[in-house]
Amino acid sequence: MAYEYPHVSVIVPAYNVAATIKETLHSIINQTFEDIEIIVVDDGATDETPQILKTFKDSRMRVVRQANRGLAGARNTGIQLAMGKYIAFCDSDDIWEPEKLDLHVIHLNSDSNLGLSFCGSSLIDDQGRFLKSSQRPKLKNISAADIFKRNPIGNGSVAVFRRSALDVIAYRPASERKRDWWFDETLRQSEDIDAWMRFALASDWKIEGIPGLLTRYRIQAGGLSANLEKQFETWSRMRDKVVQIAPRFAAINAPAAEAYQLRYLARRAFMMGDGATAAKLVRKALRTSLRPLREEPGKTLATWIASEALNMLRLSPTLKSRFNQKITNSL
């Protein structure tokens, strides 16, 4: 019998994820949609990840190991090897609900102009406990401007592409001899939104979400607010690429997009309990563009007021963290 290609290729980049990879892979193996291949790209892990991967015996799964290239480089290797008509990504600390792929396959099968199907996410902590907030993005009529400002494809474990559509963003940098890049390997953050933006600005494939929180996206505790500044830097590099691809589009949308990004980072700083940074970022956001205030007044004002309040609080650390908890849940 001739070999039949799997319907969906699931690409799982894995770098030092011993704590979470098991749960992630189980959630993929147990998908109700079974016609899949799972390509785990061990991106030069130095912990027990390789040993853990060896314990999996599912015939649909294979592991490739490479010297560390980063998240984008691991995904690119996976895409290169993928045989499926559709390509799904799942980062190795996130979890899929069992019917996720089933629903995306129905979605993609139903509309031949649909290139990218995504969904909302619930948020979980280190222990896998659900946080109160979630990602419930806009689902229909997604334009490049929507992605630039609010990025509805909010993490690396929600997107399912039609293969022929994904290949629109393939390119081969002069320094690369082996295979194409889909994700930009020179970016160590913002590689997702960079790829989604290039996809939206290079093709007329439809981008659409399906209802439901089908991915559990893990928010790692800890983290330093110093990293937020670095994150803003890489985001700015992505923006500069957008300016070159679409100058007119960027002239209209870049300031608002920057303000939204700063607001997002302010919220992250807030969750870390760093009121000073949060307040600084919110103020910068409002100076950059007032469009978030006009387009989403509630969320923007709440972020602003909460950040300023936290900044002004000079309370004991316990009180501060209790305040944090409360207000985080209400945001």
Next chain:
Amino acid sequence: MKNSVVHIVDDNSWGGVNRLLNCLENAPFGLVHDNHKILRIARGTRKPPGIAADIIVSHMAICWKNIPFFSALRSTYPETPLVHIEHSYSERYVALNVTKRDRFDDLLNLSYALFDRIVAVSTPQKDWLARRGYCQQDQLVTIPSCVNLTPFQLISNRTPEGPVTVGAIGRFHEQKGFDILVDAFAKHLPDDIQLHLIGDGPEREVLKQKALGRKNIKFIGPTSDPAEAMADCDVVAMPSRWEPYGLVALEAMTALRPVLCANVDGLKQHVEGGAIAVDENTIEGWARLLKGLVDRRVVNELPRGFGTANAEWAFIHNWNMIVHELINLEQSNQKAA
């Protein structure tokens, strides 16, 4: 008997289409089977003029404003085969310019249904139109555009003196992406590689501002003789953001100038024909590529395309074929009726 083919053009596209049809007029006697004529109409005309033709070919842009004209054309000449040449739209055009996608889909579906044939000007454009299902499979034909290439065949090789010169030829408009090139030259490239900007357009002042004080960027201005302008260039660069076909690539390859281009839309077809694709159509991408060309010996070794000797003949042949086919079809329809 020679059939009469009337090409309808509005002021917007008159210059370009004129050059296109020149290719048919300049062909050796007997090669073109039919009489091709241009009918120029004013922009915004709603009522089609009286046309005595066996086939009517539209070179006008598809837009809501032109819909009354197209539908009047169809109803005035219900028996005459109508052909539309899609000079304007491509996948990247839509990605970068169209915000109301549903409305755009309606526009194309509605307009294309009025024509017997839709002509794509490149294979990538045809693939895109077919994928989107804007027209029936048997309605869609590909005829790569062409111009009279003789002047470009007559250009002599560059004399190997002075700095390497990169030519950018066309309208100074966001579409052509010359801003990317100018930035690459201004920010990253030494004076021993030169950029010649040949043309004019709405972005002129922006480009001049970017090039301010840089000795390696020269504005040549618009020219009535593109072949002459190309004679002074060693290579031709096309950093276009969208491009249904990209005639300049064909002209440059005819003149045996290596073509460097973005790997988008119709330009992909030229890459298959021997043009060199820039890895990323960004300032850094172009700077990386062009830095390697400062040495003239490297330029001399670049591929010059796989030859364009066939292009004019293929264009003429394609037109003979489509006219022949449509006339036959019409006659058999009449018999059946």
